[in-house]
Amino acid sequence: MTGRRGRTVVVTGLGAVSPFGTGVKAFWQGITAGACAIRPITLIETEGFRSRIAAEVPGAVGGSARRARADRLALTAASEALDDARLSAAERRDAALMVGAVGGGMLEVEAWYWKRWRGAREHPDAGRERPGAGRERPDAARATLPTSHADVLSWRLGLEGPRETVVAACSSGAASIAMAADLIADGVVPRALAGGADALTRICYMGFNALRLLDPEPCRPFDRERRGMSLGEGAAFLVLEDAESARARGATLYAELAGHAMTTDAFHVTSPHPEGHGMIGAMREALASAGAAPADVAYVNAHGTGTAQNDRIEARALRAVFGEGGVLVSSTKSMIGHTMAAAGSLEALATVLAMTHAVVPPTVHLTSPDPDVPFDCVPGVARAASLPAAMSNSFGFGGQNVTLLFRAC
């Protein structure tokens, strides 16, 4: 499905909570400094796991402690985006709300479940400072569902337009942006708040550990010595708007969301199609929907997880679309880990900022480039570059591929 459109969709507000802290500024400073926020994990006990590191959001997360950590991450980032867009209460009321989510309030529910159903056992995080400690009561279970984020945001921020929570695994955040853009392009709403949020959870950590996909060291996307991914957490939201309406109210136009596409591999539950058919389809459809040629795109913010398989297949797909070395490529995950449902929106945000600042964030820990990745992956240090158009790729379990294509306004 491509983003064929009537109205032009632009980005007018940005908000983020990342492993570099609260705010878009902290995020941008972190990723352009080439800093790595992947450190020993503190939120959950990891004794016996292959990896014991992750990119956690540092310090106290704002908002009521009664809310799930992921809800608070979402609320903080969404509030920043709406403030940045300078929307009035009436303008917010009509806005659509599209949230990409996976874990929901699972971090708190895990604590409750351990206590409620396995009460005789010592909690696996006994003695730790952990969210949900001391409040392991059934109503924590209400926040389990991914849809909780949208309900909290809608209630707290006064959003009464179309509301959806999309679960598309690791492409959820990007999918939310694509879905919101469709509603604006079709004239259903003049604007939307879209993005993703996820907190680290034990289940997620256990799962990727069991799949042996976690690197014990900070991940090294596109490096020939890469050994897997690092997990992270965070949230990012974008305000998308009909360009005409945005210009009329004097909004800041960061970029145009010129095209997007979503495809499905229909191949395997966890593995991407070995030839990258779905990825290629998503990139080509996004280009087509924008009326753009591959040569128009100067930079791709890759999915770039650091697993042997993903990076190899993504590189194959990029080569099919852009030709060998035809575009700058970098992986934000090398600095903030894989933030699951937030990844697609944090990386969309990184892509938009790269265009507005004319700086490509680097891929850190890339010291020995993989010959199967025939692209300049911007190792180690950010690079100045004019970016008239840039692409963000997100791929998820279930073969869910989402490509967003931004163009300078």
Next chain:
Amino acid sequence: MLKRVVVTGVGVVAAGLVGGGQTLTRWLAQVPSPPSDHAVDDTLLAALMDGVDARRASRVSRFTVAATRLSLADAGLDDAGAAGFVLGTEHGDLHSAIEFAEGFLRGGPSGVSALAFPNTVMNTMASAATIACAAHGPALTLNVRTVGGELAVARAAHTIASGRLDVALAGGVDVRNPTVDATLAELGDAEMRGEGATVLVLESLDHARARGASPCGEILGAAWRGLPARPNGVGHRAESRAIAAALAEAGLAGQAITWAYSSSSGDGPRDAWERALLVRALGSEITVASLARRFGQHAGLGALRVAAAAWSAGSGRLIDPPVDVAPGPGLVHGIARGGTHVALVVGPAPDGVAR
């Protein structure tokens, strides 16, 4: 809507009802009593699981695959091709998530099943179905309380109406789990819970005509909005922008709608809120039907209500209460705690192409 959207296939997996469009039509005409526990007989699904990886597919994924295959067969489609897939769910595969966590509790990190992990992500059902049916379009899993099926159908209908897709499969699924049931009971949940999956094949009318398909109904308008309500709470506002938008899309006034299938399911405050929304938008004479007493509430029920509404629009007969109404368009409506709110105007099959 820019393009007319029709329903050309139905697949249902519910308590006492597993089949495609013909099976559903027979059921609607007779309305036999379903099993009182609202549980699906899994043995009825075995024949629909050919080629599905039994090691990985959980029960909720099997429901989804079965309903999807039934709907494709009903629509006369061999595979889904470039179709989109939109699936609503409330609980996803929580059963697998609980089993997965139990593995860790029993055996630590080495007790965790790598095979089971993908099932803990809520898009696992859509993933299983798209693989089983070779659907390469966008696959969206929408998580929401109560109205997952309606929301999925509305999103899919909009996507077809706007010209982005010719065909989409849309519906919902949920299964029951003892731990989830016990937790919800502890929280005071009063809904009549059930389980099942319903998947509809939606197509643009042009596409359906071109391939000689026979629609069983038409989506005349679809809209979804948020109403103010605390998370998991019910709101007080009775003015529905979703119903107004759906009616506008259908080109109908509120007086043209005399009956509706609602999401009423035994949750007193939420049911009262929904009644107020319907009365404000459509008048106090509106006849409101529900299927929750028959099957128990689950995300597939919303899509089943759309299929039932298409039948009612043609036959002039409602299910529960079993009363006669004026044939013609009716409303399928749902409101969730937290305020997600969906309205679809559903009509009979267009003249000249009905099955």
